[in-house]
Amino acid sequence: MRSFRFWPRSLQGQMLLAIALALLVAQSIGAALVWRAQVERSESSIAHALAFRIIGGALRSEGMDMDRRDARRVLRALRRGDEGPHPMRLVRGEDSGRIDDERDADLEERLAEILAAQSVEIAELEVFRRPVKEDPVAARSVARRLERDIGDPGPPRTVIVAAARLEAGDGWLIARTFDPPRDRGLGGSLILQTILIYVLLVGAVALLLRRITGPMSALTRRVEQFARDPTLPPDGQVAPQGPLDTRRLINAHNRMESRIGALLDEKDVMLGAIGHDLKTPLAALRVRIESVEDDAEREALVRTISDITNTLDDILSLARVGRxxxxxxxxxxxxxxxxxxxxxxxxxxxxxxxxxxxxxxxxxxxxxxxxxxxxxxxxxxxxxxxxxxxxxxxxxxxxxxxxxxxxxxxxxxxxxxxxxxxxxxxxxxxxxxxxxxxxxxxxxxxxxxxxxxxxxxxxxxxxxxxxxxxxxxxxxxxxxxx
Incomplete structure (x- = not known):
């Protein structure tokens, strides 16, 4: 079939390909899980950074029912989870965002859960993703960083904006944080890990399969040769090698081959004896037929003996055709x-x-x-x-x-x-x-x-x-x- 023309035909090739495909699937699943974990960690870092800024602004607002000890506890807890890079100051505004801003529903839900866990009640909450160049506050922050040459790998491209309204009718508390860069070395480490696993595991399996398939290939060639020519000398038999099961199979074949050869030799001896014992009296009978005086009777007897002789020749030839x-x-x-x-x-x-x-x-x-x-x-x-x-x-x-x-x-x-x-x-x-x-x-x-x-x-x-x-x-x- 055309779709399987590149599928290996040998046992060793099929086993190695199956293991390689299984490793590829396993590594792909592992890479997807690692990438998903990195995304989860990044979103958690963003949510904590935004929550830290919003709660800090809420504590400074009037009507926040929380004593200093609780406020410090909340801020310390959020600060431990704040992995967002280069915080930007909290601002207040009348509008939460622009009409064309792209809202992030998953991040909104995560941020709301964090605020609720810290007993911070929010009337409205909106989270947006916005290119840095389209956000003036973020753009100024990036420009200051570049002037100071902080040594970052590169300016961020996306800023996350969270707008929270503490009570209906109040203004918006707007917090910003940059979208942290993904680990660029993750793909390379996964590829290196995959190559190492392939070399070690596939190499070990290849050596093991070679110990099995090598003797099996030699045995297969010997069987094919013996099937075409049962007169092969016994000194060409395959030497027992490989794992125990393979050695037992080779020994069993060698014994069977020797037994078949002995049976064929016995058959040749028997056929020779049959040919001699039958053809000799037939030849003598044909000589005696010559003394029959009736020509028609003599010709009939000659044809009969000739038919018997030819039939015997055919039978003996058919029996000897294999040797x-x-x-x-x-x-x-x-x-x-x-x-x-x-x-x-x-x-x-x-x-x-x-x-x-x-x-x-x-x-x-x-x-x-x-x-x-x-x-x-x-x-x-x-x-x-x-x-x-x-x-x-x-x-x-x-x-x-x-x-x-x-x-x-x-x-x-x-x-x-x-x-x-x-x-x-x-x-x-x-x-x-x-x-x-x-x-x-x-x-x-x-x-x-x-x-x-x-x-x-x-x-x-x-x-x-x-x-x-x-x-x-x-x-x-x-x-x-x-």
Missing amino acids: PSDPVETTELSALVIGVVEEYEDMGENVELGDTQRVVLPLRATWVRRAMRNLVSNAVRYAGGAYVCTAKRDNQAIVRVEDEGPGIPENEIAFMMEPFQRGDPSRNRGTGGAGIGLTLARAIAEQHGGTLTLSNRTDGKTGLIAEIALPLEPKEKPRGRG
């Missing part, structure tokens, strides 16, 4: 196909050579020739002829055998490549055969890392298409015993 004895050689496939077609033409069969593209690849020529003969023989037997061609397609070599016969019902195509399945219900080899040819052809294709597919023609004609696809560059070159 071939001939080596892999670089071969021109198109020349191999031309040779097979010429054999059938010499026998007078209706086999036609179509388009042939030169294709060179490593293969076992004897086995591939056997597979092509089986496909052509099936086409000749059931359709009376065959059309053979070769081509390159998607880094594969293609051998295509077409006929104009009755084809195969779609629901029976998969069964036709199983052993002893025949397209003709007759047991006469001239029509039905033993049903091993397609099975053997498929096994030979798979032995070379390829496939055999059957399909009915879709070009308006009846008939069957048998297609062998072989990889041009196999990942592991199959090896024989010879």
Whole structure:
């Protein structure tokens, strides 16, 4: 899928990416919480600074019911929370602010809570945020600071204005404080912290995963090699390494591989014995048949023995296809196909050579020739002829055998490549055969890392298409015993 084309395919890559994404989410949440805490602290500092000025002005107003001891207590409590930079004097006015001022409802609520907690009753309260350059009092304060060169990191840009009316009809007490600058080093510290966590945690996990995935990758390569060629020598087995579970898995595979190799060796010995024990008496029987005087009877017996011998050859070949004895050689496939077609033409069969593209690849020529003969023989037997061609397609070599016969019902195509399945219900080899040819052809294709597919023609004609696809560059070159 296009949306996941950059998703790593290996276990190590997926685990590291998952951990990296989890860390990114966790750090993002942490950064948001730290930023929110900084904003809360800044707003609390602003609210206390404004409350300090308003209560100080209220204490100097008439009618404030509070003795000196309580007033000092309130001012000390507010002063401890006053973190606002460079206070500006409290002023009185008839208007709370301008029409276009931006009110801050959250700060109004926080300031009202602080004043109420100190038992200061306020009839009306309004809080505004205003650019410094648009507030004359704040602008003069900033100008004085710049003249004195106090050493601030930079002039503030925003001033917070709080206007409080103690009683209805009274004038406004107007307090100001600058919006404190945010911690500019917070982003850098968070980035540095994230990089440090990534290096330590992802690095440690990468080392641990490498101890697991390294032996697993070696084991996977060995399994793939053994699946293609069971004749691999046991000295190439993967040495147990990594964590305990991985070592146990490797040991179990090595034992299983050794057992499979022993079973295959026993099978080869058994097949050799069967071939010898059956073919020897068949050869002797064929010699004795020559003494039969009736020509028709003799020919029938010869055909029967020939059918038995050919069937035995097919069965033995199918059993040995997984452990071939001939080596892999670089071969021109198109020349191999031309040779097979010429054999059938010499026998007078209706086999036609179509388009042939030169294709060179490593293969076992004897086995591939056997597979092509089986496909052509099936086409000749059931359709009376065959059309053979070769081509390159998607880094594969293609051998295509077409006929104009009755084809195969779609629901029976998969069964036709199983052993002893025949397209003709007759047991006469001239029509039905033993049903091993397609099975053997498929096994030979798979032995070379390829496939055999059957399909009915879709070009308006009846008939069957048998297609062998072989990889041009196999990942592991199959090896024989010879």
